[in-house]
Amino acid sequence: MKVTIDTSSGFCFGVASAVKRAEKILSEAGTVLYCLGDVVHNSEEISRLKNEGLRVINRNEFEKMHDITVLIRAHGEPPLTYNIALKNNITLIDATCPIVLSLQKKIKKGYEDMCFSGGQVIIYGKDGHAEVAGLNGQIENKAHVVTSLGDLDSLKFNIPTILFSQTTMSSEKYKAIAQEIERRCAEEGGTLEMIDSICRSMSTRAEKLAEFARSNEAVIFVSDKKSSNGQYLYGICKENNDNAFFITSAEEIKGRIGDFLKYASIGICGATSTPRWLMDDVANLLYVP
Ligand code: SF4
Known part of the structure; x- marks a missing residue:
């Protein structure tokens, strides 16, 4: 049986660099490092980093703490977070991904243009997602966040509209939303400016994974x-x-390695939040049945 780990799976460079910065600081003796939210959406990796000393805090805890060092993860944060840090003498280690930082600036500029022309800002993304909160926070939460075509029904399209996307959304769904907005603008007399802000490391990954x-x-x-x-x-x-299986760790298949022996080749892959060591664990199990 041939076992291959997908070379394009695993941390994107934004997440990899945030985790590396956390590890470097944690390796320095006597440092206490807090992280505002999970640095990566993977509980196995979070447990590993917690064992190294990382302390994960939520927003309520962050607002009450003083004189600490806090890592800002790749998703970025709204300006309010930086203001609280200043007020509470909190040192920030800012690991916001440069692509997200640049998108935050574009949204700010887009909002200024829309204020001037009486238009609206739309972000295609998940309401409540940390990156979306960071983006919308740049413009006083004035953007309309849409996740599906149905969310467009409550909006008007007789005014100028600028459309952005959370960096990790699907390109196909973004295109479908953009086309529908374009259609409604044409019907209602508005205009549309599209800023395709889906991260290329994400959009090319889907193709490679297929x-x-x-x-x-x-x-x-x-x-x-x-x-x-x-x-x-x-x-x-x-x-x-059809023979695709979803697991969270090697533990889940430990007792049923025999089920996989019938396949001549097995590929191991993962999300942008999956650490390489988790995929290695699975491969090691299969190498030694
Ligand atoms: S913008 Fe791309 S590289 Fe940066 S954190 Fe998001 S997915 Fe990762």
Whole structure:
């Protein structure tokens, strides 16, 4: 049986660099590092980092704390977080992904233009997602966040509209939303400016993963169940290979390695939040049945 780990699976560079910064600081003796929210959407990786000393805090805790060091994860934060840090003498280690930072600036500029022309800002993304909260926070939460075509029904399109996207959304769904907005603008007399802000490391990954899934007899997809990127990419594996299995860690298949021996080739892959060591664990189990 041939076992291959997908080289394009695992942390995107934004998440990899945030985790690296956390590890570097944690390796310095006597440092206490807090992180505002989970640095990555993977509970196995979070447990590993907690064992190294990382302390994960929520927003309520952050607002009450003083004189500490806090890591800002790749998703970015709204300006309010930076103001609270200043007020509470909190040192921020800012690991916001440069792509997200640049998108925050574009949204600010887009909002200024819309204020001038009486238009609206739309973000295609998940309401409540940390990156979306960081983006919308740049413009006093004035954007309309839409997740599905149905969310467009409560909006008017007789004014200028500028459309952005959370970096990790699906390109196909973004296109469908953009086309529908375009149609409604034409019908109602508005205009549309589209800023395709989906991260290229995400959009190319879906294509590569589809190919990887097709080139193996079975695929094991490793991800946290809560990762929306994981659900999306697993869907792509399943569409391209009926023998696609979703697991959260090697432990889940420890007792049933025999089920996989019938396949001539098995591909192991994961989400942007899946650490490489979790995929290695699965591969090691299969190498030694
Ligand atoms: S998906 Fe892209 S934009 Fe988002 S953190 Fe990763 S590299 Fe940055």
